[in-house]
Amino acid sequence: MSYNDTIYIKSSHESPEIAEAFCQQIFDDYEISVIETFNQKRTSVYAYPFSIDTFPYNPPEFMKQMAKEDYGFVPNFNVPIFYSKSEEIWIKNNGEWDLPPLRDVILKGVIGLLKRTDYSLVLKLDNSTRHVLFRHADQLTLLEDPFWTEERLRLFKDIPYTFKREG
Numbered sequence: 001m002s003y004n005d006t007i008y009i010k011s012s013h014e015s016p017e018i019a020e021a022f023c024q025q026i027f028d029d030y031e032i033s034v035i036e037t038f039n040q041k042r043t044s045v046y047a048y049p050f051s052i053d054t055f056p057y058n059p060p061e062f063m064k065q066m067a068k069e070d071y072g073f074v075p076n077f078n079v080p081i082f083y084s085k086s087e088e089i090w091i092k093n094n095g096e097w098d099l100p101p102l103r104d105v106i107l108k109g110v111i112g113l114l115k116r117t118d119y120s121l122v123l124k125l126d127n128s129t130r131h132v133l134f135r136h137a138d139q140l141t142l143l144e145d146p147f148w149t150e151e152r153l154r155l156f157k158d159i160p161y162t163f164k165r166e167g
Contacts, residue, residue: 003099004082005106006128007113008057008067008075010120010136015043015054018077018119022054023047025112026105049084049102072136073120080128081106104152111155114140 030047042055057078064074123133132145140161
């Protein structure tokens with residue numbers, strides 16, 4: 001079973017610059033590979049236990065309209081983050097994913113992007129079914145969700161945000 005979370009980004013940068021901006025916030029050692037097809041750059045990063053892709057995103061019109069209504073922007077890059085199962089963690093947790101510490105790493109990368117770029121972005125969890133954060137036009141919104149523990153909220157001490165209930 002594959003498991004991933006996703007960041008959707010609106011940026012004028014290319015995928016290698018976006019991947020670098022994200023990864024330099026959280027990894028000391030990582031490998032970036034870039035493949036160019038159809039005049040588009042697809043960037044992949046592997047830093048165990050993470051596998052991160054960054055590529056142009058052009059959703060169908062109905063999804064563009066939904067994004068515009070929900071977030072105020074239409075993303076042009078998709079950054080899926082895949083988690084590898086660590087055998088020792090997998091056994092220790094009785095065959096369950098140990099996602100909280102992995103997600104803490106990803107959240108630190110997102111916070112780095114918030115502090116160092118002007119990207120509009122959305123963080124979606126659980127194979128892109130649950131969005132928990134979005135920023136557009138320098139407005140950061142955290143959506144009410146069990147993901148937001150006190151410890152995670154403390155990471156935003158220097159970043160103003162608003163809380164919003166879904167719906």
